[in-house]
Amino acid sequence: MSEQTEKLQALGLAVIQTEAQAIRALTARIDEIFVQACEFMLECEGRIVVIGMGKSGHIGGKIAATLASTGSPAFFVHPGEASHGDLGMITAKDVVLALSNSGETEEILVILPLIKRLGVPLITLTGNQSATLARAATVNIDVSVEKEACPLGLAPTSSTTAALVMGDALAIALLEAKGFSANDFARSHPGGRLGRRLLLLTHDIMHTGSAIPMVPPTATLGDALVEMTHKGLGMTAIVTDKRHVVGVFTDGDLRRALDKQVDIHSTIITDVMTASCKTVTDDCLAVEALSVMQTYQITALLVVDAQQTLRGVLHLHDLLRAKVI
Numbered sequence: 001m002s003e004q005t006e007k008l009q010a011l012g013l014a015v016i017q018t019e020a021q022a023i024r025a026l027t028a029r030i031d032e033i034f035v036q037a038c039e040f041m042l043e044c045e046g047r048i049v050v051i052g053m054g055k056s057g058h059i060g061g062k063i064a065a066t067l068a069s070t071g072s073p074a075f076f077v078h079p080g081e082a083s084h085g086d087l088g089m090i091t092a093k094d095v096v097l098a099l100s101n102s103g104e105t106e107e108i109l110v111i112l113p114l115i116k117r118l119g120v121p122l123i124t125l126t127g128n129q130s131a132t133l134a135r136a137a138t139v140n141i142d143v144s145v146e147k148e149a150c151p152l153g154l155a156p157t158s159s160t161t162a163a164l165v166m167g168d169a170l171a172i173a174l175l176e177a178k179g180f181s182a183n184d185f186a187r188s189h190p191g192g193r194l195g196r197r198l199l200l201l202t203h204d205i206m207h208t209g210s211a212i213p214m215v216p217p218t219a220t221l222g223d224a225l226v227e228m229t230h231k232g233l234g235m236t237a238i239v240t241d242k243r244h245v246v247g248v249f250t251d252g253d254l255r256r257a258l259d260k261q262v263d264i265h266s267t268i269i270t271d272v273m274t275a276s277c278k279t280v281t282d283d284c285l286a287v288e289a290l291s292v293m294q295t296y297q298i299t300a301l302l303v304v305d306a307q308q309t310l311r312g313v314l315h316l317h318d319l320l321r322a323k324v325i
Contacts, residue, residue: 015157018149022158023165029142030169037139038173040121041072046093048074051082053107055156056099056163063097063167070175079107087114095121097170101143101159103131112136125163141166202289203282205322206303206312207233214239214310217246221257221267224249233315235300238273243310245302247273279304282311286324289314 041048048067052060060076067074074097077086090096096115098108103126115122116136124137127144134140143166149157213231215224217238227236228249235250249269257264257272279302280289289301293316303312319325 011151015149018147019158019161022145022162025145026143026162026166026169029166033139033141034169034173037123037141038170038177040123040139041095041097041170041174042177044072044093044095044121046073046091046095048072048095048097049090050074050076050097050099051079051108051111052076052099053079053105055160056101056105059160059164059167060097060099062164063099063171066168066171067174070171071178072171072174079105079111082107082111087111090115090118090120092118092120095123098122098124098133098137099126099163099167100124100131100133101127101156101163103128103133105133108133125166127159127162200286200322200324201282202280202284202286202301202303202314203312205286205318206282206314207231207318208312212310212313213237214243215249215269216241217268217270219269221249221262221264221269221272224269225254225264228254233300233313235313237302237310237313238269239310245277245279245304245308245310246270247275248277248302249273250298250300277302279308280314281305286314286319286322290316290319290324293319 048064050060050064050067051057057076057078064074064076075089077089082089100108103124109132112133121138122136124133124140125143126134126140127142128134129140129142129144143159143162145158145162147153148155148159211231213227213233213236215227215236215238217240219227219238224236224238228234235248237248238246240246247270249272253272253274257267262272278292278296278298280292282303282305284303292301293299299316301314302310303314305311316325
């Protein structure tokens with residue numbers, strides 16, 4: 001290992017250790033002040049408006065996004081723009097969450113009197129408890145750090161990490177207090193994989209109508225093979241004239257039948273089908289249907305109603321196309 005390599009690794013490790021220590025120091029600050037901040041945000045009838053300048057602004061944007069996606073409506077306002085009209089985005093029903101390590105960020109101090117005039121709760125995350133912003137706050141949470149991870153002590157590193165972690169702590173505490181569930185999370189992330197897994201139902205993606213492969217109990221094995229080939233799902237349902245499910249015939253059943261050297265033209269499908277087939281209902285989550293497929297190592301499921309009447313067919317490929325897998 002070269003001297004340059006060792007030096008770079010040592011510097012990287014020092015940064016992680018310094019920032020880890022800054023995070024550990026926050027544990028003592030999850031106290032009654034933290035609880036007060038949570039209570040103000042829980043009681044908020046409007047939005048949580050997050051403001052911050054520079055690096056604190058970038059952290060504030062992430063905190064606002066986390067709050068919004070976990071059940072606490074929030075948005076970020078740039079303090080520089082706030083003094084030029086965007087302050088109108090803040091209403092008397094909101095809560096303001098301001099980030100400033102120094103507590104003396106000029107752009108925030110300029111709009112501080114206007115925030116106070118609105119009478120909204122002001123929660124601040126600062127590294128200086130005697131700073132102007134901290135003293136003006138309804139609740140000030142201490143996010144001070146012993147030192148920045150930057151060797152020069154100039155670039156915001158440990159301080160922004162501490163603010164980010166405290167923001168996450170607030171967001172998740174609110175999530176738990178509100179009883180925010182995985183389904184709630186999915187509703188705010190409908191385009192993501194989690195949203196699809198938690199919101200997509202079998203009836204959203206199953207094959208219906210003429211696309212369902214099915215034959216009557218009187219059909220021959222040959223008839224079933226024609227239906228399977230025509231519909232292309234590697235299986236067919238066996239149903240009565242009222243579409244009550246009698247069984248299913250799959251590629252696996254076909255292999256077993258051929259091993260027995262049965263006559264495909266004379267063998268009745270009920271003699272070679274699987275009678276106790278696995279089914280799901282059309283209001284079943286697609287991810288639950290996937291679990292059934294994985295458990296029983298099958299690639300297709302019949303979708304039925306409470307009376308075991310066939311409603312559709314769900315194939316593994318449907319789940320792949322819907323990106324449930």
